[in-house]
Amino acid sequence: MKNDVTVERRWAGRKERHMSKPFSVSRPLLLRRSVYVVIILLVTLLLFLAPTRANATTRGQVTSPSLHAASDSTYTNPIIAQTTPDPAIINALDGYYYVIASSDFWQGGSYHLLPIYRSTDLVHWTFVGDSFSARPAWVASDAGLWAPDLQYYNHKYYMYYTASGTNPLPKYGTNGGSAIGVATADSPAGPWTDAGDAAGGSYQHGPLVPPRSCVFNTDPNCYYWTFDPAEFTDQDGQKYLYYGSYFGGTVVQKMTNDGLHVVGTPIQVGHWDRYEGTYVVRHDVNGHPYYYNFSSSANCCLGPNTAYSVVVNRATSPLGPFIDQNGFPMERPEAQPVPTTR
Numbered sequence: 001m002k003n004d005v006t007v008e009r010r011w012a013g014r015k016e017r018h019m020s021k022p023f024s025v026s027r028p029l030l031l032r033r034s035v036y037v038v039i040i041l042l043v044t045l046l047l048f049l050a051p052t053r054a055n056a057t058t059r060g061q062v063t064s065p066s067l068h069a070a071s072d073s074t075y076t077n078p079i080i081a082q083t084t085p086d087p088a089i090i091n092a093l094d095g096y097y098y099v100i101a102s103s104d105f106w107q108g109g110s111y112h113l114l115p116i117y118r119s120t121d122l123v124h125w126t127f128v129g130d131s132f133s134a135r136p137a138w139v140a141s142d143a144g145l146w147a148p149d150l151q152y153y154n155h156k157y158y159m160y161y162t163a164s165g166t167n168p169l170p171k172y173g174t175n176g177g178s179a180i181g182v183a184t185a186d187s188p189a190g191p192w193t194d195a196g197d198a199a200g201g202s203y204q205h206g207p208l209v210p211p212r213s214c215v216f217n218t219d220p221n222c223y224y225w226t227f228d229p230a231e232f233t234d235q236d237g238q239k240y241l242y243y244g245s246y247f248g249g250t251v252v253q254k255m256t257n258d259g260l261h262v263v264g265t266p267i268q269v270g271h272w273d274r275y276e277g278t279y280v281v282r283h284d285v286n287g288h289p290y291y292y293n294f295s296s297s298a299n300c301c302l303g304p305n306t307a308y309s310v311v312v313n314r315a316t317s318p319l320g321p322f323i324d325q326n327g328f329p330m331e332r333p334e335a336q337p338v339p340t341t342r
Helices: 035-049
Strands: 004-007 016-019 088-091 097-100 115-119 126-130 145-153 156-163 179-185 230-233 239-245 249-255 262-268 275-285 288-297 309-315 338-341
Touching (some): 088 145, 156 230
Antiparallel strands (some): 088 097, 288 309
16 A cells, blocks of 8 residues: 555564554554553552552542452452553542553443542552544544553643544644554543644644654655653653654653643654653652663564563653663664563
8 A cells, every 4th residue: 555654663573554543543563562561551550559548548638449359369360351452550649540442342242431440459450431432533433442541630630642543634634644642531441532633624622743744755644653742840840752663662751740732852762663652750869860761662462472662761860861781872773771571
């Protein structure tokens, strides 16, 4: 097809083809974090967070429900039986833990748009509902809504999410491509309201980060993969948004204090075809700030033969450059960052 973009991959000596036009609702080749990540994430949080009560009572907010352990102090995986890719979790002010996952088909054939679960103990989960009753108007009708990121500030909850395909957006002159959306709510249980600026035409709202046209390609329908948003707020209050994937690389932009706009030009922080799922944490060493960039790398979806792993680099600024243990920036092909897990 004329809209195909061939991306060279040398994983196991093979070449994969990926599409630059809007994607289908499933993500068969690059599902960044499978349902198994739910098990890893939630069980880890169970071990480290469950002994503490939700922070609602310490902030004088709504009284939190009592956390309880399973009666026999055991649990059985999976703790969420339905398909739950790319889970984001937050400890809300009402005392519940909430998980929101990528849109996907459930057993029985129903399709759910960013489904919401909640729990008091990280083991017993109840389905609350979908984040949206329908895709936002600017999102393509066959697009997936993926990889949510949940935050709380300005007395609201924020959800940043990937739209795998978009309708033509007059404000940006785009004719498709993936983008990052933002929605707000008074509770992670919803209702969630799309909160991006108007995108021109009849669109009252639009993406936070619009589709990014390919730089070195004359095909007007070539767009970089604008996936996997992750917000980071530094100690000085400055907000940053990390996003991107294999085709186009990972980037960072500053955000406004309201969390609803990106400003300035995106800064490349990861190689154009090696990383996705980036998130950043700060850790000071001897009084000096360091920013640790954790990113997923390699093919996610080859079962027992996958090399999908999480790697780490660090920088002295949230804007990078993020350096590996040998001193190479992670946007360079020479970089060999430390793997943290596989």
